[in-house]
Amino acid sequence: MTEQTLTPTLNLEERFGDWVTPDTRKGYEGYLVAPEHLIDCAAALRDEFGYDYLASLTAVDYLPDGKMEVVYHVSQSTGGAPLVFKVQVPREDPVTVPSLVSVYPGAEFQEREAWDLMGIRFEGHPDLRRILMWEGFEGHPLRKDWKEAYYEEDTKPFKSRWPAGQVHRVEDTLPFGKNVKYPQGFDPEKWTPVEEEALYASLKRVPADEDLPTEQLIVNLGPQHPSTHGVFRMAVTLDGETIVDLKPVMGYLHRNHEKIGERNTYLMNIPFTDRLDYLSSLSNNFGYVLAVEKLMGIKPPERAEYIRVIMAELTRIQNHLFAIGMFLNDLGAFFTPSLYAIEERELILDTFEAVTGSRMMCNYMRFGGVARDFPPGQLERVRDLAFNRLPAIVDEFDAYLTNNEIVRARCEGVGVLTPEQAIAYSTCGPVLRASGVPYDLRRADPYSIYDRFDFDVAVRYHGDVYDRYLVRMDEIRQSIRILQQAVEQIPEGPVIEGKQQYQVRVPAGEAYGRVEGPKGELGFYVVSNGKPNPWRYHVRAPSFINLTALAEMCKGNKIADAVIILGSIDIVLGETDR
Amino acid sequence: MSESLNSPGYEIPDELQGTVAITTLDRIYNWGRRNSIWPMMFGLACCAIEMICTAASRYDLARFGMEVMRPSPRQTDLMIVSGTVTKKMVPQIVRLYNQMAEPRYVLAMGACASGGGPFKEGYNVVSGIDKYIPVDVYVPGCPPTPQALLHGLIKLQEKIDQQSLKEVPWYKKAPSEPIPVPVLGPDIMDPRDYEKIKQFTLQPVTPVQEEELSA
Numbered sequence: 046m047t048e049q050t051l052t053p054t055l056n057l058e059e060r061f062g063d064w065v066t067p068d069t070r071k072g073y074e075g076y077l078v079a080p081e082h083l084i085d086c087a088a089a090l091r092d093e094f095g096y097d098y099l100a101s102l103t104a105v106d107y108l109p110d111g112k113m114e115v116v117y118h119v120s121q122s123t124g125g126a127p128l129v130f131k132v133q134v135p136r137e138d139p140v141t142v143p144s145l146v147s148v149y150p151g152a153e154f155q156e157r158e159a160w161d162l163m164g165i166r167f168e169g170h171p172d173l174r175r176i177l178m179w180e181g182f183e184g185h186p187l188r189k190d191w192k193e194a195y196y197e198e199d200t201k202p203f204k205s206r207w208p209a210g211q212v213h214r215v216e217d218t219l220p221f222g223k224n225v226k227y228p229q230g231f232d233p234e235k236w237t238p239v240e241e242e243a244l245y246a247s248l249k250r251v252p253a254d255e256d257l258p259t260e261q262l263i264v265n266l267g268p269q270h271p272s273t274h275g276v277f278r279m280a281v282t283l284d285g286e287t288i289v290d291l292k293p294v295m296g297y298l299h300r301n302h303e304k305i306g307e308r309n310t311y312l313m314n315i316p317f318t319d320r321l322d323y324l325s326s327l328s329n330n331f332g333y334v335l336a337v338e339k340l341m342g343i344k345p346p347e348r349a350e351y352i353r354v355i356m357a358e359l360t361r362i363q364n365h366l367f368a369i370g371m372f373l374n375d376l377g378a379f380f381t382p383s384l385y386a387i388e389e390r391e392l393i394l395d396t397f398e399a400v401t402g403s404r405m406m407c408n409y410m411r412f413g414g415v416a417r418d419f420p421p422g423q424l425e426r427v428r429d430l431a432f433n434r435l436p437a438i439v440d441e442f443d444a445y446l447t448n449n450e451i452v453r454a455r456c457e458g459v460g461v462l463t464p465e466q467a468i469a470y471s472t473c474g475p476v477l478r479a480s481g482v483p484y485d486l487r488r489a490d491p492y493s494i495y496d497r498f499d500f501d502v503a504v505r506y507h508g509d510v511y512d513r514y515l516v517r518m519d520e521i522r523q524s525i526r527i528l529q530q531a532v533e534q535i536p537e538g539p540v541i542e543g544k545q546q547y548q549v550r551v552p553a554g555e556a557y558g559r560v561e562g563p564k565g566e567l568g569f570y571v572v573s574n575g576k577p578n579p580w581r582y583h584v585r586a587p588s589f590i591n592l593t594a595l596a597e598m599c600k601g602n603k604i605a606d607a608v609i610i611l612g613s614i615d616i617v618l619g620e621t622d623r
Numbered sequence: 624m625s626e627s628l629n630s631p632g633y634e635i636p637d638e639l640q641g642t643v644a645i646t647t648l649d650r651i652y653n654w655g656r657r658n659s660i661w662p663m664m665f666g667l668a669c670c671a672i673e674m675i676c677t678a679a680s681r682y683d684l685a686r687f688g689m690e691v692m693r694p695s696p697r698q699t700d701l702m703i704v705s706g707t708v709t710k711k712m713v714p715q716i717v718r719l720y721n722q723m724a725e726p727r728y729v730l731a732m733g734a735c736a737s738g739g740g741p742f743k744e745g746y747n748v749v750s751g752i753d754k755y756i757p758v759d760v761y762v763p764g765c766p767p768t769p770q771a772l773l774h775g776l777i778k779l780q781e782k783i784d785q786q787s788l789k790e791v792p793w794y795k796k797a798p799s800e801p802i803p804v805p806v807l808g809p810d811i812m813d814p815r816d817y818e819k820i821k822q823f824t825l826q827p828v829t830p831v832q833e834e835e836l837s838a
Contacts, residue, residue, distance in 0.1 A: 060767040108746075177747075178711070178747065179711055179806065179807045181808060181809065182807075182809065182810070183809035183810060186746050186747075193744065193745070193746035194746070194810075195743070195744040215744075220819070220823050221816065221820070221823075223742075223749075223750065223754060223813075224739070224746075224748060224749065224750050225708075225811055225813075226810055226811075226822070227808075227809055227820055227824050228809055229808060229809055229824055230825065231808070231820075231824045231825075232743070232823060232824070232825060233808060233812050233817045233820050234651075234817060234821075236806065236808045236812070238807055238808070240807065251769075268712065268715055269665060269694075269696075269719055270694070271664050271694040275666055275667065275668070275671065276666075276667055276712055276715075296709075296711050297709060297710070297749075298667065298668055298706070298707060298709060298716075299709055299711065299747045300707045300709060300742040300745050300747060300748050301742060301744075301745030301746055301747055302669075302742075304745065304746065305741075305742065305744060306743055308744070316741070317741065318670075320669055320741070320742075322767050323668065323669035323672060323766075324672060332760060367672075382677070384679055384680050387676060387679040387680070387681070388679070388680055388681065390676075391676070391679075392682050403672075404768065405667070405669065405672065405673065405766060406765060406766070411651060423806060426709070428803060444624060444782070509765065525814045529657060608698065618668065619668055619669060
């Protein structure tokens, strides 16, 4: 697949004239679009050029230039490299950019995130509230001039730690001894929280029916609720038992991945990516190193490529096993199926522990390779898993679950998402493919060495909860196929070239690296200014963006089904909230 | 168990050995409690996954009588704070803690719950749950392995063994005071700190503070 044919680099200027200008900064690509023409331009890209899928939307604060930039990555749902376009606005409050929700409904949460963390007001957004922090929080934390309470320096390593070597605790220097700060003149006793009113006001009301008046009921599921897979909350309006409207509330695990990532050096970020989607840490490593390798212009040696693929596919298998186990929990098959799933997952975790040193937080991939080779015997163990153990276990799951009457009765026809909606809402991974869109980045925009393997893109066509379960089962089978080929073909050789360094030299520029993680398209947008730390570090989190479609899937269903619809998306809060 | 239960310092006649057990009230009470700790089904982050694995068949919490995880705080004895505590989540955690019936215990699982962990410097991260609620056992690790969590739970059992009915706070005349729930303002506010906050924000800035602020 040639990227040139799919990226119409020339046509854009012909079509749009002076609406767009090529981004000529060194290391940058794509186009700058004039803010006043943004909506028209995006609509034309979607309708005329086939860029119907908004992959990622984020903002960058170019403080020295006095500019804010919103960066859009759009793809064609038929495949190909993404197209980048940007909008630049002066960095003077209020920073406003037109909202793209009318063109790409999948922009809804991403724009809310950019408003929350960067303070960019999207005009025309239907519900522009903070999404990760709470209403009333002081400031927009990802702006470069915003400093957290524990601020020491702009970038690491902090001088207090290195090279001086002594460690002091920041909280000892603060008046409260805690990670808090308050604006001058603030009186805590006069404060009234505003968060909940804004949320409930944004929920749709039950339409008034004169014949049969029903009472409207608002129910909160979570954040402490066994079905929410962590600390996630749904505010639901009910008409009887039927869901009229639903708003996800997140941020309960927002641990400032991006702000910390911009203080860290490039290498320091790898263990942090482990903790994004903590069920599939190796996929996260993979996406991040791909993005930085793109900036640095290096490639790992052959053996490392194979090891990466093996680890990423093992990760996918154990993630899907866990997802299926927990999904059955949500269905009410309390913990028995997940015990089986966890048993198999432990086998894979043993390999992770032997190879990387840790069960969950692997911290294994490096720029230009992987940290260390397989220890003796582990490749044979993976081979045994791939050829004997795992295929048998998938068949066992299949036999017990797939045609189980209760599973089918609960799942079929529930939480339907049409292909058009799935693309419009920027869903990805199993959610998108269960809706009949065969979009898998390993095929659509191949990275690493996935173009060498023989496998099928799992796709199902009903778009309901049951099909999402089936897609995960299919994907486990396909991953086993890839594993079988990879362990057969893996060559000998080094796993990383050159001497390993703590500081890597990353030329100035931007890069968007993406992988097909178990949850979907996991993208890392990294902007470098040539310094040892990334200027901007953004994670396109599949769980987060898949939730944009949650309300659409739930409307009209019963409240009991909201639990399994959420379970079928398979969210991990570490990634949703970052 | 019989060894520790059956040695209260009284001699049991030979013919009654194996039929009669003499023990102290504290011991039998603690023995019952230590072997039926019900944790709350409450996961915050990465550590929750390891907690689930600990409860699953390979590590099997049921060996300690702890497999009964309850989603309702009313029915639980132990809160395993398994993961990063964020400012947005702290009010809910404190509320859950207040809703738990006494005796109640808190185990801070992992680096984040113990002290903020790798995310400590984050603007939305609380530097350890012990800033808000009392913690009985800390388990280090990021995340702690299931073995480490089990070790922490055994430590909690040892702590329970040491407690005496005469001294425990939950048999006092009045119920213990609930912990004030933090409020989400421009930043998280602990109602216990209001005076301190006001001192800092409402007083005119002294030259020393000004120097600190600009530094």
